[in-house]
Amino acid sequence: MQHFALTIIGRDRPGIVSQVTKILFQGGFNIADSSCSILGGQFSMILIISNPAISTTEEFSDTFKPLEESNLSVYIRTLKPGGEIRPELEGELCMISVYGADKPGIVYQVAKELGDRNINITDLNTKLVGEKQTPVYVMMLEAMLPENTEIEEVEIWMKELKQRLQVDISVRSLVVMEL
Amino acid sequence: MAVREVLIYPDSRLKENCAPIVSFDESAEQLLQDLVDTMVDAGHSVGIAAPQLGDLRRAAVVDVSKSKLGKKQENHGLLQMVNPEIIEKEGSQIVREGCMSVPEYTGNVTRYESIVVQFLDQNQQLQVIRSEGFEAIAIQHELDHLDGFLFLDRVSSLKTDLFRRKQK
Numbered sequence: 001m002q003h004f005a006l007t008i009i010g011r012d013r014p015g016i017v018s019q020v021t022k023i024l025f026q027g028g029f030n031i032a033d034s035s036c037s038i039l040g041g042q043f044s045m046i047l048i049i050s051n052p053a054i055s056t057t058e059e060f061s062d063t064f065k066p067l068e069e070s071n072l073s074v075y076i077r078t079l080k081p082g083g084e085i086r087p088e089l090e091g092e093l094c095m096i097s098v099y100g101a102d103k104p105g106i107v108y109q110v111a112k113e114l115g116d117r118n119i120n121i122t123d124l125n126t127k128l129v130g131e132k133q134t135p136v137y138v139m140m141l142e143a144m145l146p147e148n149t150e151i152e153e154v155e156i157w158m159k160e161l162k163q164r165l166q167v168d169i170s171v172r173s174l175v176v177m178e179l
Numbered sequence: 180m181a182v183r184e185v186l187i188y189p190d191s192r193l194k195e196n197c198a199p200i201v202s203f204d205e206s207a208e209q210l211l212q213d214l215v216d217t218m219v220d221a222g223h224s225v226g227i228a229a230p231q232l233g234d235l236r237r238a239a240v241v242d243v244s245k246s247k248l249g250k251k252q253e254n255h256g257l258l259q260m261v262n263p264e265i266i267e268k269e270g271s272q273i274v275r276e277g278c279m280s281v282p283e284y285t286g287n288v289t290r291y292e293s294i295v296v297q298f299l300d301q302n303q304q305l306q307v308i309r310s311e312g313f314e315a316i317a318i319q320h321e322l323d324h325l326d327g328f329l330f331l332d333r334v335s336s337l338k339t340d341l342f343r344r345k346q347k
Binding site for chain 1: 224225226273274275276277278285287313316317320321330
């Protein structure tokens with residue numbers, strides 16, 4: 001079955017989720033996976049959707065017109081076959097928290113350390129918090145360590161980065177218990 | 180010896196409050212054995228509770244000593260628990276849990292760091308043990324099953340908690 005990635009973003013207000021999902025429900029769509037959150041003043045929705053009767057965006061893109069009319073931006077991406085399947089990720093999960101006085105490049109520098117070593121970031125959130133005069137940047141990410149990478153190594157890289165960026169970083173393993 | 184089928188949610192028996200075992204008869208002994216056999220057969224599992232086999236009695240088994248992470252910590256080996264009850268609890272820890280009855284999903288759950296649990300063992304002896312870390316998590320997870328709770332009832336998202344509190 002053809003799957004689509006649907007992205008919707010617009011100024012936050014009550015009723016966006018219901019407005020969007022009403023259209024999906026009435027159009028016969030399934031929501032396979034989704035993540036929705038407030039970012040800044042914007043409500044953003046990312047959904048993986050499918051409909052057994054639909055295989056191209058042209059067949060349904062018009063149904064979202066009412067959303068555009070109420071100031072929501074809608075973007076639809078057609079997934080390649082298999083693009084809806086979550087890959088089987090093997091390895092140890094680790095959680096990295098980074099926080100400190102706001103400055104350019106915090107996300108990039110941390111992500112580069114991981115990306116250069118082929119470590120997959122599976123979740124990432126950032127937020128600017130604190131007082132206006134003294135903004136604090138907070139980032140939390142989850143990454144999957146490949147088999148040949150130990151958490152102690154990550155701690156060493158992050159310790160070095162902590163010095164260089166002058167931020168606080170903590171690394172901890174996220175134990176997954178199958179019960 | 181009997182390896183039994185593990186029920187998968189949405190089987191409604193997983194949401195039932197289980198009944199205490201009043202008479203510790205042969206069928207209770209058989210239940211403990213089936214729990215152990217099924218847990219061992221499931222390979223990766225470190226615990227299982229009676230309702231996961233469709234038996235709505237308060238019994239569960241836990242053994243973290245065979246798991247990669249569990250054996251690094253102090254533990255009590257195989258625990259066979261009838262009418263278990265947590266009588267003391269302290270601290271908290273976050274763990275990503277998965278469950279044989281809820282396949283393909285894991286979520287972050289907050290559990291007590293250290294617990295004291297009381298139960299009747301397979302020899303009908305009253306045991307009171309203190310458990311910490313990995314084993315304590317497994318016990319809390321299995322005991323939740325006896326009250327009809329799945330880890331899905333306890334999932335919290337650390338990131339959301341952290342960020343929510345910061346928002347004005």
